[in-house]
Amino acid sequence: MHDLPSTGRRVLVSGASRGLGRALAQEFAANGDQVAVHYAARRAEAEETFKSLAGEGHTLLSADISDPGQAAGLVAEAAWELGGIDVLVNNAAVSSPHPPATTPYEEWTAAWRRHTGVNLLGTAHLSHQAAQHMIEQGAGGRIVNIGSRGAFRGEPDHPAYGATKAAVHALGQSLAVALAPHGIAVASVAPGFIETERVAHRLGGAEGSAIRTQSPFGRVAEPEEIAAAVLWLASPQAQWASGTVLDLNGASYLRT
Known part of the structure; x- marks a missing residue:
């Protein structure tokens, strides 16, 4: 276990190799917190995130959170490396198009398994395990889920993404009630489009201007x-x- 400063919280950010995950890790590190940077496969980008963090005491961890054993192992390793867990940010997610009218059935079922495994079950399992550490520590904690505007607005070309993000919102509300007696607060955010690598191909193409005009601010x-x-x-x-x-x-x- 690392020797950590007496101030600063212990924060696990899932899916922190790039984009919003990187910004989240950087925000907490700049706040004086120690961050466990999780990634699934993008090691080089995750290392860039890790190197960009202010302060000390951070750690870089890999896991496929769709696997229940690896999800539990990630939380255990983060708690070991950081000396505990005070905050979990469930950012890891997958999104790939699978429009129902044109997607072959085998691809359709595979898309639903993948989205459910990472976006919903991965979030649920990380939350369960992090909550156990927070309860044992006895000082409360925070869980914040990254949901989506698509949970309310609909995702016609990405229906499994919209459905799993809606489930993440509902999961967060259930956990908020269940974990409040232990001093653990749980909340979710529902962003629209964000200027990240994941949607760069859409924002840079012909669709980009239409996406930006969805907001009266004219941007994402x-x-x-x-x-x-x-x-x-x-x-x-x-x-x-x-x-x-x-x-x-x-x-x-x-x-x-």
């Missing part, structure tokens, strides 16, 4: 804007926000 979110909101939801001041699903989409979709 910067990763740092989402990370700042997550940092607040993970803060001691945000306990009363437990159970919330925070829309972060520049008025591009308003729920009534």
